[in-house]
Amino acid sequence: MNENQTCHRGKTAVLYFLLSLMMIGLAGRLFYLMIFRSQYYTARAEDLHQRERTIKAARGRILDRNGVVLADNRTVCTISVIHNQVTEPEETITVLCRELGLEEELVRKKVEKRSSREVIAANVEKELGDKVRSFSLPGVKVDEDYKRYYPYDSLASKVLGFTGGDNQGIIGLEVKYESTLKGSSGTILTLADAAGIELKNGKEERLEAVAGSDLITSLDWNVQQYAQQLAYETMEQKNAKGVSILVMNPQNGEILALVNAPEFNLNDPFTLDQNLISEAARAKAQAEAETLSRQERRNRMWRNFCVSDTYEPGSTFKIITAAAGLESGAVTLEDRFSCPGFRIVEDRKIRCHKVGGHGGETFLQGMMNSCNPVLIDVGQRLGIDQYYRYFEQFGLKGKTGIDVPGEASTIMHRKEKMGLVELATVSFGQSFQITPVQLAATVSSIINGGRRVTPHFGVAAEAADGSWRKAFSYPQGKRILSEETSSTMRYVLEQVVAEGSGKKAAIEGYRIGGKTATSEKLPRSLKKYISSFIGFAPAENPQVIALITIDEPEGIYYGGTIAAPVIADLFRNILPYLGI
Numbered sequence: 325m326n327e328n329q330t331c332h333r334g335k336t337a338v339l340y341f342l343l344s345l346m347m348i349g350l351a352g353r354l355f356y357l358m359i360f361r362s363q364y365y366t367a368r369a370e371d372l373h374q375r376e377r378t379i380k381a382a383r384g385r386i387l388d389r390n391g392v393v394l395a396d397n398r399t400v401c402t403i404s405v406i407h408n409q410v411t412e413p414e415e416t417i418t419v420l421c422r423e424l425g426l427e428e429e430l431v432r433k434k435v436e437k438r439s440s441r442e443v444i445a446a447n448v449e450k451e452l453g454d455k456v457r458s459f460s461l462p463g464v465k466v467d468e469d470y471k472r473y474y475p476y477d478s479l480a481s482k483v484l485g486f487t488g489g490d491n492q493g494i495i496g497l498e499v500k501y502e503s504t505l506k507g508s509s510g511t512i513l514t515l516a517d518a519a520g521i522e523l524k525n526g527k528e529e530r531l532e533a534v535a536g537s538d539l540i541t542s543l544d545w546n547v548q549q550y551a552q553q554l555a556y557e558t559m560e561q562k563n564a565k566g567v568s569i570l571v572m573n574p575q576n577g578e579i580l581a582l583v584n585a586p587e588f589n590l591n592d593p594f595t596l597d598q599n600l601i602s603e604a605a606r607a608k609a610q611a612e613a614e615t616l617s618r619q620e621r622r623n624r625m626w627r628n629f630c631v632s633d634t635y636e637p638g639s640t641f642k643i644i645t646a647a648a649g650l651e652s653g654a655v656t657l658e659d660r661f662s663c664p665g666f667r668i669v670e671d672r673k674i675r676c677h678k679v680g681g682h683g684g685e686t687f688l689q690g691m692m693n694s695c696n697p698v699l700i701d702v703g704q705r706l707g708i709d710q711y712y713r714y715f716e717q718f719g720l721k722g723k724t725g726i727d728v729p730g731e732a733s734t735i736m737h738r739k740e741k742m743g744l745v746e747l748a749t750v751s752f753g754q755s756f757q758i759t760p761v762q763l764a765a766t767v768s769s770i771i772n773g774g775r776r777v778t779p780h781f782g783v784a785a786e787a788a789d790g791s792w793r794k795a796f797s798y799p800q801g802k803r804i805l806s807e808e809t810s811s812t813m814r815y816v817l818e819q820v821v822a823e824g825s826g827k828k829a830a831i832e833g834y835r836i837g838g839k840t841a842t843s844e845k846l847p848r849s850l851k852k853y854i855s856s857f858i859g860f861a862p863a864e865n866p867q868v869i870a871l872i873t874i875d876e877p878e879g880i881y882y883g884g885t886i887a888a889p890v891i892a893d894l895f896r897n898i899l900p901y902l903g904i
Contacts, residue, residue: 380469381507383491384536384788386484386498389580392545395484395498395590397470401453404443405435410463420444420464423456446489447471472498474590478599480548481587482628483728483781495626497539497781500727504785507536540784540793542578547571547898555585555872556601558890562877565604568630569894570760574768574860574869577777577798584629596621604876632730634757635873638843639694639825639883640858641753641763646691646816647770648714649702651809657688657816667697669748674700677842691816692824694840694884696752703751704744711747712739718804719776720758724765725799726779734758753843764871767858771817771837771866774810775801818863821888826857829888831896834904835863838891840884845876852876857887861895867904870894 380402386395403424410416413435420431424445434442446469448456457466472487485496492506493499510533555567571581586599596618597609612621627633649655665681667674676682676696682689690698703711715721715736723731735757737746749755761779769776778798786793817837820826826838838859845852855877860869872887872894880886 379467379510379530379533380491381509381533382470382535382788383472383487383507384505384538384785386505386539386541388541388543388545388548389578389783390544393475394480394541394543394545396473396475398473399450400446400469400471401448401450401456402443402446402467402469403448403453403456404441404465404467406441406463406465407435407438408463410435410461412462416461416464419459419461420456423452424448441465476545476549477589477591478587479545479552480543480582481590481593482584482626483543483582484590485626485728486590486593495730496628496728497541500729501539501782501785504539505536508534510534535788537785537787539782540786541781542573542580542783543582543781544580546901548581548583550897551581551870551894552583552585552587554890554894555583556599558872558874558886559585559605560601562874562879562886563602563604564874564877565602565608566629566875568760568871568873569890570630570764570871571894571898572764572768572779572869574772574777574866577765577768577779577801578783579779579781580868582628582630584627586625588625593626594622596625598625604878628728628730629873630760631726631728632732632759634732634735634759635854636754636756636843636845637758637763638753638841638854638856640767640839640841640856640871641758642691642694642699642751643767643770643813643817643839643858644715644718644720645699645702645706645711645751646687647718647805647809647813648706648711649687650812651805652706652710652714654705654710655687655702657686657812659687661685661687661690661695661698661701663690663693663695663697665697667700667748669700669704669745670743672745672748674745674748688816688819692820694820694825699752700748703747708739708742708744708747711750712742718766718769720762720766724759724762724779726761726765727782731761732759734762753841760871760873764858764869767860767871768866768869769801769804771810771814771860771869773807774803774805776804777801814863814866817860821859821863825884826859826888828884829857829859829892829895831861831892831899834861834895834899836861836892836895837863837866838888840882840888842881842883853881855881855883855887857883857891859888859891859895861899861904868895868899868902 382397385393387393417431417435421428434444453466483496485498486494487498488494493502510531551569555569559567567585569583572579586605588598600606600609662684663676663682665676665679682693682695720734723733765777765779780798782796784793784795814837821829821836821838825840829836829838836859841856843854855874858871860866870891872890874887
C-alpha cells in the first residue's frame with residue numbers, strides 16, 4: 325500500500341468518525357427533546373394552531389349610598405377580521421363599509437393586511453353588531469364588549485370621572501378606584517389549520533371574564549341632584565363664573581354631595597364648553613379658547629375646584645382663629661373689644677367691612693358681626709408661634725386625604741416669613757389660600773367635638789352578585805381641640821345665624837350654625853369677589869355641614885346676602901329627607 329492510499333484511508337476513517345459523532349449527537353438531542361422537552365414543544369405546536377380573542381370584563385358599577393346606579397355599563401361590540409379566514413374579501417369590505425359607515429380605504433387596508441387579527445370598529449352598538457353577525461361573513465368576528473354609561477349625564481361629573489376607549493378610569497373616582505372597578509378579562513381559544521383557517525369542528529376553549537366589583541359611595545342622589553340644581557340657579561341669577569356646593573357629614577367625613585358648576589356630560593366628556601348657563605362663564609370659556617390648547621381647556625373643564633383649586637376663604641376662616649383663641653385661653657366670649665372701623669398693625673391700616681366700625685363689642689358679638697379688628701386682636705394675642713402651632717394642630721398644613729386625585733395643599737406663609745401684618749390678615753382669612761374641602765373638613769373637626777375627619781366618597785366594595793362586601797376604613801380622627809371648645813364654637817356659630825351676619829341662613833324649626841364670607845380675589849384692583857357661606861345643622865349635634873362658594877357674582881356680592889340663603893334653601897329641603 326503506497327503512501328497516498330494510506331493517507332486517503334486515514335481521512336476516510338476520520339470522516340466516518342466525525343459523522344458517527346454527529347449522528348450520536350443528533351440522536352441524543354432528539355432523545356432529549358422527545359423525553360424532556362416534549363411538553364414545551366407540544367404547547368408551542370398548539371399555539372401555532374390556536375387563535376386567541378379577549379373577553380372583556382364588565383366594569384364594576386358606582387352606586388350611591390342607597391343603591392342608585394351612578395355609573396353603569398352598556399353592552400357594545402368589537403368587530404374584527406382574521407385575514408386567513410376571509411374567503412370573499414370584496415363582499416366583506418362592501419358589507420362592513422355599508423353597515424359601519426366606514427371609508428372603503430380604511431376597511432380594505434385592514435381586511436387585506438396579513439395579520440392574525442385586525443380590529444375594524446370598537447364600541448359598536450349591540451344591535452348593529454348583531455346585524456353584522458347575521459351576515460355570517462367568514463373571517464369576521466363580532467365580540468361583545470362593555471362601554472361605560474352614566475345614567476344622569478352631568479350629575480357629579482367631576483367626582484365620578486369617566487373612562488377612556490380602553491375602559492380605564494381617567495379622572496375622579498373612576499381612576500382612584502381603578503383596581504376595584506376594572507375586573508379581569510377572559511379569553512376564547514379556537515383551533516386553526518396550518519394556513520390559519522379556523523377549523524369548523526375544532527373545540528373552543530373559554531376562560532370567562534371576572535366582572536369588577538361595585539363601588540358603594542357616600543353620595544346621595546337626591547342631595548346631589550338638588551344641590552346641583554341650586555348651583556345652576558345661583559350661577560344664572562348672579563351671572564357667576566362658577567358655583568360649588570359641598571355637603572358632608574361632619575361626624576365621619578362622608579360626602580353626600582359635591583357640585584362644581586358648570587359640570588360636564590360624562591357620556592360626552594370631550595366636547596368643550598358645556599353647561600355655560602351664565603354670560604360670565606361663556607366669556608371665560610371664550611378667553612380660554614384664545615390662549616389655551618384644546619386639551620388644556622378640557623383639563624380645566626374636568627377640574628374639581630373644591631379639591632384641586634385654592635382660594636382666599638375670607639371670614640369663614642374666622643372660625644379657625646376663634647377656635648384657636650378659645651382653646652388657648654387667649655380670649656373668652658365676654659372679652660370686650662373696640663372697633664373704630666380699622667386696626668393699625670405696624671405701618672398698615674387694615675379696615676373692617678363696616679366703614680364706621682362696630683364700636684364696643686364682646687368677642688361673641690365680634691364673631692356675630694364678622695368684625696375684622698376683633699379677630700386681628702385675637703391673632704395678635706396668640707402670637708405668630710402659637711397661631712402657627714394651632715394651624716398645624718388643626719391639620720391645615722397637610723392635605724385632607726380625600727379619595728379623589730389632584731388634591732391641592734394649603735398655600736400659607738412660612739413661619740419665619742410671617743410678620744405681624746401677615747398674622748393680622750391671616751386671622752380674618754386673607755393673604756393665604758386653602759381648598760374648599762380642607763376648610764369644610766377643618767370646620768367639621770371644630771364642631772363635631774374636636775376630632776379630625778377625613779372627607780371621602782368610598783364606603784365599600786361589593787361583588788357584582790352581592791356575594792361579598794368589603795368596607796373601607798379611614799384614619800381614626802385625632803383630637804385637635806377639646807370638647808368644651810367645640811361646644812362653645814357651636815354656640816358662637818349658632819348665634820351668628822340666629823342674630824348675626826348669617827341670619828339669612830336661619831330656618832324656622834331648626835337650630836342652624838354657620839359663618840359668612842366675602843373674599844376679594846387677586847389682584848385686588850379688579851374688585852372681583854368670591855362669596856361663600858358654611859353652615860351646619862342641627863347646631864347642638866351637627867349631622868350635616870354645607871359650604872357654598874360663588875365665583876365672581878355680579879351686583880350684590882356679600883356672602884351673608886347671596887350665599888347664606890342658598891344653604892338655607894338646601895337645608896330646608898334635605899334636612900327632612902335625611903331625617904334630621
